[in-house]
Amino acid sequence: MTRFILALLIAVPLFAACSKKEQPVPTSDSAKMSAGPVKEGHGKGILKSIDTSGNTLLLDLGDVPGIMEPMTMSYVADPPELLSVAKAGDSVNVTIQDRGQGDYVVTAIAPIGK
Numbered sequence: 001m002t003r004f005i006l007a008l009l010i011a012v013p014l015f016a017a018c019s020k021k022e023q024p025v026p027t028s029d030s031a032k033m034s035a036g037p038v039k040e041g042h043g044k045g046i047l048k049s050i051d052t053s054g055n056t057l058l059l060d061l062g063d064v065p066g067i068m069e070p071m072t073m074s075y076v077a078d079p080p081e082l083l084s085v086a087k088a089g090d091s092v093n094v095t096i097q098d099r100g101q102g103d104y105v106v107t108a109i110a111p112i113g114k
């Protein structure tokens, strides 16, 4: 029994030293990020223009809390049916999703006061 414990005491540090040399397997952080949680926020602004070929809406929005500071930029419309909901120049309420890695999408749009 004593000999067994002694063997363990010797063996354990050997294993520890051995495992120290092993390089940790790199995990794919980029894959995790792209599969990360979608952030969603609501904003209000003006629909500036509609690009049916690019499937985008150019929106001049106020702050979209947690998603985007006030700015004019184009968002992919998902679903594409959103392209025909409002007209250029309309005041709109929108739902914006941040799907990660610069992928900003408008998922809902409604003209205000119509």
Ligand SMILES: [Cu+2]
Pocket (backbone or CB within 6 Å): 068, 069, 071, 073
């Ligand atoms: Cu922006």
